[in-house]
Amino acid sequence: MIQSQYDFSMPGRVVFGWGRTKELPELIRPLGHRVHIFCGSRTILNTPEFSGLLDLLKDAGLELAEVELQTGEPTVQDVDRLAESKFRAGVSAEKGDVFLGIGGGSAIDLAKAVSAMVPNWELAEKNGPQSAPTVRYFLEGVGIGLKLEKDPIPTVFMPTTAGSGAEATKNAVIASHDPPFKKSLRDVRLFARAVLIDPQWTVRNSPEVTACSGMDALTQLFESFLSRKAAPIPQALAFQGLSLGFHALETAFRDPENREAREKMAHAAFLSGLCLANSGLGLAHGIAPALGMHAQVPHGKACALLLSHALRINADVCRERLLMLAAALFPNVFFSNEDSAVEKLIYEVNVLTNSLQIPRRLSEIGVRRDQLEAIAADSKGNSMNGNPKMLKESDVLQILEEIF
Ligand SMILES: [Zn+2]
Structure with missing residues (x-):
């Protein structure tokens, strides 16, 4: 509605x-x-x-x-x-x-x-x-x-x-x-x-910059689309941004001079900014600033690592929206049931994350275990308030421990 x-x-x-x-x-x-x-x-x-x-x-x-x-x-x-x-x-x-x-x-x-x-x-x-x-x-x-x-x-x-x-x-x-x-x-x-x-x-961006900044854009699009505070215009923009950007990022990473992929990513990134300026975000953007504060993890790298985890954690409470995305991103795939569509979407985000050579665990990006409590305590604010699932500080700490 x-x-x-x-x-x-x-x-x-x-x-x-x-x-x-x-x-x-x-x-x-x-x-x-x-x-x-x-x-x-x-x-x-x-x-x-x-x-x-x-x-x-x-x-x-x-x-x-x-x-x-x-x-x-x-x-x-x-x-x-x-x-x-x-x-x-x-x-x-x-x-x-x-x-x-x-x-x-x-x-x-x-x-x-x-x-x-x-x-x-x-x-x-x-x-x-x-x-x-x-x-x-x-x-x-x-x-x-x-x-x-x-x-x-x-x-x-x-x-x-x-x-x-x-x-x-x-x-x-x-x-x-x-x-x-x-x-x-x-x-x-x-x-x-x-x-x-x-x-x-953007043709001059290194593969690492292309990967991390591109994943930041995709995370902004996913999170604003799924946010509890999602607003109507950003949601429409996020849908288009993901439809264009999701498949273009790996091409831009592997083939830096591919004009079409670079155009799609630049457009998707701009839309992701409009979304974040006008809508809510979620878990990944709730945790990313705290990773920057306590472990000096750059924003793009933090979001890149957190996106697939954030989708998995929220999957059961934003199923309908994930189904819409699965249908848009994989129009030629026949899903026998709703579970398989949501699973396919999260699976493909994992495949993309791996193919961009993005670290999957906090311990791989310079975070120490003794920092997790402070990171959980500082993972609050606007973005976390928009996360589809309500999370307490103890829930966030548990998530951080799981992905350490
Ligand atoms: Zn961001």
Whole structure:
């Protein structure tokens, strides 16, 4: 049954297509003239494609500010350092500054968080209880409840991986090592003003990046489709994303230059971001941040490992939805009964996980047994609340022990 009320929000403009990077200046020009680039990898910085991108912007008469390199998931310190320096330099939307995030989720989330903090830095200075202003005041769960007052600097995002879907979301995930946490800065104004998805950029991704980021996208699609908090539009998008992405991921992994597979995965990843921005998720996304906090497991790798386990654990309470997916993903298979359809779906997720050479046990990705209790205790929040099956902390600990 359709919900009688729902909201749906997304980036202001979306341009998708192979080779469409050349249209970037036209997307930026209405927003400003000085471009601050946040880039997610040294490898990208040194490619001819990146030099070509800089030339493209310069030739279009746009001014380039310094390029910020973000190699890991952004921390509170990363955001504070850049927000303060850009605030002191007088960066503002009124003066024509625009932020361009190019990379995976880390670079895009950093651009998002800094775009919000520069105009609100004074607010943090005035209202914070500490002498030093920080993005932490605004973070869910660990902040002091401060809300953004001024609009963020306009942003344009260009993903170079097909995974996190960060280009489509209104939250930036910010980490801290001491004390350990991973929390979101969330505001509907954090949606990009424009997103340019050119799947050609993903051809350079290593097989491991293709596998982990692709599995993150599939996990987001599965979990939002099955979530207790599933909303109608994301559910429709997740259905299409899975129908296209499920079979394309292994092809992209084995044949990196396969254009059709790269296009399907880039599209599926973008849809997965729209889903997570507008719907609930589940168990894998409930546990993944805690694995990052306590054992430094990158988000994509954590989700990749957890997906098949999450499906198995929830199978008995979301049977009808799994049947719909089984019918869509394997249209030519005749299922003699409902059990065999659900089993086939979970079996194929396991086959895919194995063929992508993704570790299956927590002990294989650097997690220690003595960390499991803390991981279970921190596997709470929005995502876990959307999981089809209600799980207590002791249930999560048991699951972690089973998959250790
Ligand atoms: Zn994710």
